[in-house]
Structures are given as structure tokens and as C-alpha cells.
Amino acid sequence: xxxxxxDISMSLDGFITGPNPSPEEGLGEGxxxxxxxxxxxxxxxxxxxxxxxxxxxxxxxxxxxxERIGAHVMGRRMFDDxxxxxxxxxxxxxxxxxxxxxxxxxxxxxxxxxxxxxTEGVESAVEQAKQAAGEKDVSIAGGANVIQQALNAGLVxxxxxxxxPILLGDGIRLLDDLDAERIELEKTNVADxxxxxxxxxxxxx
Amino acid sequence: xxxxxxDISMSLDGFITGPNPSPEEGLGEGxxxxxxxxxxxxxxxxxxxxxxxxxxxxxxxxxxxxERIGAHVMGRRMFDDxxxxxxxxxxxxxxxxxxxxxxxxxxxxxxxxxxxxxTEGVESAVEQAKQAAGEKDVSIAGGANVIQQALNAGLVxxxxxxxxPILLGDGIRLLDDLDAERIELEKTNVADxxxxxxxxxxxxx
Numbered sequence: 016x017x018x019x020x021x022d023i024s025m026s027l028d029g030f031i032t033g034p035n036p037s038p039e040e041g042l043g044e045g046x047x048x049x050x051x052x053x054x055x056x057x058x059x060x061x062x063x064x065x066x067x068x069x070x071x072x073x074x075x076x077x078x079x080x081x082e083r084i085g086a087h088v089m090g091r092r093m094f095d096d097x098x099x100x101x102x103x104x105x106x107x108x109x110x111x112x113x114x115x116x117x118x119x120x121x122x123x124x125x126x127x128x129x130x131x132x133x134t135e136g137v138e139s140a141v142e143q144a145k146q147a148a149g150e151k152d153v154s155i156a157g158g159a160n161v162i163q164q165a166l167n168a169g170l171v172x173x174x175x176x177x178x179x180p181i182l183l184g185d186g187i188r189l190l191d192d193l194d195a196e197r198i199e200l201e202k203t204n205v206a207d208x209x210x211x212x213x214x215x216x217x218x219x220x
Numbered sequence: 221x222x223x224x225x226x227d228i229s230m231s232l233d234g235f236i237t238g239p240n241p242s243p244e245e246g247l248g249e250g251x252x253x254x255x256x257x258x259x260x261x262x263x264x265x266x267x268x269x270x271x272x273x274x275x276x277x278x279x280x281x282x283x284x285x286x287e288r289i290g291a292h293v294m295g296r297r298m299f300d301d302x303x304x305x306x307x308x309x310x311x312x313x314x315x316x317x318x319x320x321x322x323x324x325x326x327x328x329x330x331x332x333x334x335x336x337x338x339t340e341g342v343e344s345a346v347e348q349a350k351q352a353a354g355e356k357d358v359s360i361a362g363g364a365n366v367i368q369q370a371l372n373a374g375l376v377x378x379x380x381x382x383x384x385p386i387l388l389g390d391g392i393r394l395l396d397d398l399d400a401e402r403i404e405l406e407k408t409n410v411a412d413x414x415x416x417x418x419x420x421x422x423x424x425x
Contacts, residue, residue: 027381027405027419028395029234045400176232180407180421184400190233195250195389200232202385205417207410212419214232216385 017148019088019141020173021155021162022080024049024211026183031159034185041096043186049179052210053077063106073208080175084109085151086144088137090161091115094130104128110147112140114161137164159187167194169220174200178212222353224293224346225378226360226367227285229254229416231388236364239390246301248391254384257415258282268311278413285380289314290356291349293342295366296320299335309333315352317345319366342369364392372399374425379405383417 025031026049033043042049053059057068058078068074086109094113097105104125105111111130114137122130133140144153155165165171176189197220204215230236231254238248247254258264262273263283273279291314299318302310309330310316316335319342327335338345349358360370370376381394402425409420 027421028398028400029393178419180405180419182395182398182400182403182405184398188234190387193233193387193389195233195387198387200385200387202417205410205412207412212407212410212417214383214385214417 017085017145017150017152018172019145019153019155019165019170020083020175021165021171022175022177023157023162023189024053024177024179025189026179026181028182028184029188029190030183030186031157031189032187033183036186041100043183045181045183046186048181049183052177052179052208071208072206073211076206076213080154083152084154085148087111087154087156088140088144088161088165089113089156090158091117092160093156093158110144111156112144112147114140114164137161138168138170141165141170159189159191162189163192166198166218167192169197171218173203174216174218176214176216178214179210180212222290222350222355222357223377224350224358224360224370224375225288225380226370226376227380227382228362228367228394229258229382229384230394231384231386233387233389234393234395235388235391236362236394237392238388241391246305248388250386250388251391253386254388257382257384257413276413277411278416281411281418285359288357289359290353292316292359292361293345293349293366293370294318294361295363296322297365298361298363315349316361317349317352319345319369342366343373343375346370346375364394364396367394368397371403371423372397374402376423378408379421379423381419381421383419384415385417 023031033046036043055069056074056077057070058074060068087107105128108127113130113132115132118134119132155162199219201217203217206213238251241248260274261279261282262275263279265273292312310333313332318335318337320337323339324337360367404424406422408422411418
């Protein structure tokens with residue numbers, strides 16, 4: 016049975032996007048610093064068509080998180096912001112289920128990525144993604160709003176936060192608007208490396 | 221020269237106090253869970269007049285943080301909330317400088333704790349605490365507002381956050397209202413234990 020997981024980089028002050036996002040700075044001012052640790056990895060570069068990069072535990076961890084994915088769930092805004100930049104071959108290579116209010120025909124891209132638009136809410140999107148994932152797992156890719164909805168609805172099994180030792184000061188917080196009393200975390204692993212601390216949790220309702 | 225440091229327990233969603241603090245629940249609903257890891261330690265229990273408790277790395281770390289303190293800086297609200305519960309022998313055993321708008325005579329308590337009320341702002345309180353600390357260091361004890369003021373004014377040298385794997389959902393966030401562009405963190409140590417992950421940073425302006 017497919018597990019659902021969140022895997023995301025967060026600043027020490029809790030932001031996954033910095034202040035004032037714009038077409039030039041999609042992650043807001045300073046937000047690119049959240050991903051500096053990942054874009055230099057050999058495994059990330061390979062997936063995105065580049066050569067070289069760092070090998071080691073961080074790169075293995077990225078590979079492992081990627082390999083387990085059989086389908087993605089994402090929010091409408093993340094899709095809207097990404098559709099242009101991702102181009103003809105988006106970096107997902109798996110079915111993606113987009114939670115939206117606007118019905119739209121399924122979009123088939125190169126490299127195995129399809130975008131299916133789900134208007135019945137996050138629970139339905141997760142259910143469809145689990146079906147599509149088969150033996151593999153479902154990544155709740157973001158943004159913050161869809162992740163929060165999924166956490167509040169008890170739809171998340173695991174969460175891995177890559178804690179980046181920076182302050183962004185403002186922007187979009189990952190862990191906001193949560194029904195905290197109903198969400199129990201069990202810390203299952205902590206792995207520290209130069210630029211980031213990887214915190215892994217099992218999530219219980 | 222005395223260093224200044226912050227040493228505080230924070231939930232994964234960034235809170236150091238939960239929602240709706242009251243006389244019965246000074247740390248808000250669920251807030252006591254932030255300190256479960258510390259109140260069971262032998263070193264904490266000894267300082268607070270109890271026997272027994274856990275020994276080991278967490279207990280050593282608490283001892284180390286306590287031993288280095290020569291003086292404290294705290295905010296007016298933390299003092300007001302604590303004055304009653306702390307009783308005749310507060311657990312500081314060092315000079316405490318309280319940032320406040322209300323002048324008041326210095327209060328001398330048993331066991332080496334004095335409370336000096338500083339009306340000239342956090343910078344003056346830190347300066348006076350450094351003088352009082354001598355060869356030892358200054359703890360910026362809290363609350364969040366005084367810590368934020370000290371971070372924004374470039375008055376903090378080190379920060380140790382004890383990250384507790386719980387969600388509080390609401391309350392008072394530690395890392396809010398910060399002039400993030402002017403504060404640079406360098407992660408200097410990460411130590412994981414059962415109930416908590418200790419994250420240590422050097423703070424640069």
C-alpha cells in the first residue's frame with residue numbers, strides 16, 4: 016500500500032518561500048537559499064539533465080526520496096507557477112494530481128509526467144495518486160496550503176524536513192494553520208550535514 | 221569578554237509558548253511538553269532541589285549551559301509571570317537584568333539572584349549583564365520579544381535551540397519579527413537525542 020510523504024526544505028524560522036515572490040524570484044527574496052544544498056548534488060543534477068555535482072549522504076538521500084515516488088499531489092498555485100518554467104519535460108516523471116477548483120483536461124507531457132486536475136479536494140487527489148503509485152509512494156509536493164490540508168485531514172504518513180540554517184524573516188510558513196492537537200509526530204531520524212539538517216518524522220493522527 | 225547566548229526549547233512549528241497561556245498553564249496549552257525533556261534530567265532536578273533524574277548527554281548539556289552563565293537578561297513579562305512562582309529563591313543564582321519601562325529598586329533574593337530593572341532598553345541591559353558576568357557569559361533568557369530585540373540589535377553571539385518534535389499550532393513564535401537580512405547563522409553543532417534535537421548556531425550580523 017502506497018505511503019504518503021512530505022519532503023521539503025524549510026528555513027529555521029519556518030518558511031518554505033521568502034517574502035515577495037516574483038517571476039524572477041519564484042521562491043521570494045532569499046528563498047533560493049533553501050535549495051542551495053540540493054541543486055549542487057550529483058543526484059539532483061542528473062535528474063535535471065546536468066553533469067557533475069557532489070556525491071555522498073545528501074545525494075543518496077535525495078535519490079532515495081526520488082526513487083520511492085510513484086505519484087505526486089500538488090496545489091493549483093504550485094502548478095500555475097511551474098507550468099511555464101517546467102517546459103515540455105517537467106522533472107516529475109510520474110503522474111501528478113493537481114488540487115484545483117477549475118476542471119481541465121489531463122495534460123500529458125514528455126518523460127512520463129501527466130497532470131490530472133482534481134476538483135473534489137485533497138482527499139480525492141491523494142486517493143487517486145495512491146492508485147496511480149501502485150507499489151510506490153505518494154509525494155505531497157506542495158505548496159504549503161496543500162500540505163497543511165493533507166496534514167489536517169490525516170492524509171500524511173511521513174514528513175521529512177530539510178532544515179536550512181537561515182532566516183527568511185517573512186514569506187510562507189510550512190507549519191501554519193494546523194490542527195495541532197490532532198497531529199502527533201514521532202521523530203524517526205535526524206541526519207546532519209554541512210548545509211542542512213534532515214529531520215524525519217512519522218505522522219500520526 | 222562575556223559572550224551572549226540564547227538557549228531555549230522550541231516546537232517544530234516554531235513556538236516557545238502554546239496558545240492561551242493562563243496562571244494554570246503559564247506556557248499555554250500543550251506548552252509544558254516543550255520542557256518535558258529537561259525536567260527529567262538529573263542536572264535540572266539538582267538545580268531545582270530535587271533528587272534523581274536521567275544522567276547522560278542531555279543532562280551534561282544542560283549543566284554546561286548553566287555553568288557558563290554569569291548573568292541573565294529577561295523581559296518584563298517573563299519577570300512578572302515568574303516573580304510569584306519563583307518564590308524567595310529563584311532558580312537563576314546570578315544577577316538578572318529585566319528590560320522594562322517601569323523603574324523599580326533592585327530586588328535581592330536568596331541564593332545569589334538579584335533583579336535589576338533596566339529602563340534604557342535591551343542594549344543597556346546586555347551591557348550591564350556583561351559587566352556583571354565577568355569571565356562568564358550572559359544568557360538572554362526570554363521571552364521571545366527580548367530575544368528578537370537582541371537578535372535585531374546584533375547583541376546575540378550564540379543561539380542554541382532545543383527543537384522538540386511537537387506541533388503547538390499557535391502561541392508565541394521565537395523567530396518572528398526579525399530583520400532577517402542582517403542576521404547570519406552558522407550551524408556549529410547538531411546533537412540528537414530521544415526527545416529533542418539540539419541545534420547550535422553562531423550568530424553574525
